[in-house]
Amino acid sequence: MQTILYARVSTADQTTAHQKNQAEQAGFKIDRVVADEGVSGVSVAFADRPEAKRLFDMLRPGDTLVVRWVDRLGRNYDDVTQTIRSLMAQGVVIRTVINNFTFDGSTTDPVQKAIRDSLIAFMAATSQAQAEATKEAQKAGIAHAKASEGKYLGRKPSYDRKTFEAVCEALRASVSVSEVARMHNLSRQAVIRIKDNPEQAEAALAKWH
Known part of the structure; x- marks a missing residue:
């Protein structure tokens, strides 16, 4: 199993190296970094970004995808929630550096699923x-x-x-x-x-x- 950091860098954002450094300082052992440079999280959906597309082929069940925060996945509510659900359905665990949130699709307890889904919705809405x-x-x-x-x-x-x-x-x-x-x-x-x-x-x- 591998841990991949996905970094999105817009013209007014942090560098890929800085996002990787933040993740490592938070205790993540990063095996690989995938980054989209100069891509807007508002106007470009996650699945339409050149490097993000590769993630769906690279990631395997049990792998972990690390992002600095959910806004690296996108700035649109529908896009972010759909992306997280698609990755979880693929068996991928999504973790954030800031706030240390974990989204795991293997959860079966209905209460835990409700809490997880509510948190996903809240963070996606906050990002937008x-x-x-x-x-x-x-x-x-x-x-x-x-x-x-x-x-x-x-x-x-x-x-x-x-x-x-x-x-x-x-x-x-x-x-x-x-x-x-x-x-x-x-x-x-x-x-x-x-x-x-x-x-x-x-x-x-x-x-x-």
Whole structure:
């Protein structure tokens, strides 16, 4: 049996190496890494991604598929739930690095199945909601920047858009402020400002970038 890490890397996300490092630090022994680079989790379904397609042929019953969080599988509720169910039907165990969740299709107890299915639904819904919230924050920031055009720009943020979106994603996944600051070489104060008021942080970023 093998343990495969699936990493999806968008233009505003962490690197494959970083996701592998996170998994190993969490205690996973990774036998192989499969990654889709520059692929959106919103607009491209899991089964339509070049490398993700290979997983259905590579994985065997009893294998474990590790992902940093369910948002690596997708940002659409229906796509994520369908993907997890398809993999479980194949006999694959899905585990997440963040929160250490396990989805195992071999469960037969009806109560445990209900808990598992409810958790899958909740996490899939959260993944889609996060993507929609980020999109709305971006729109609000851009609108605010346009309204403030020609006015005092204020202090330039210590982060770029790539870092801002990665920070927001990590915070939504319950990574601590100190860990997020360390991961992205930011001050704790900068991370706290993003956490407390992401719309204002987005607006400040939009003025400068």
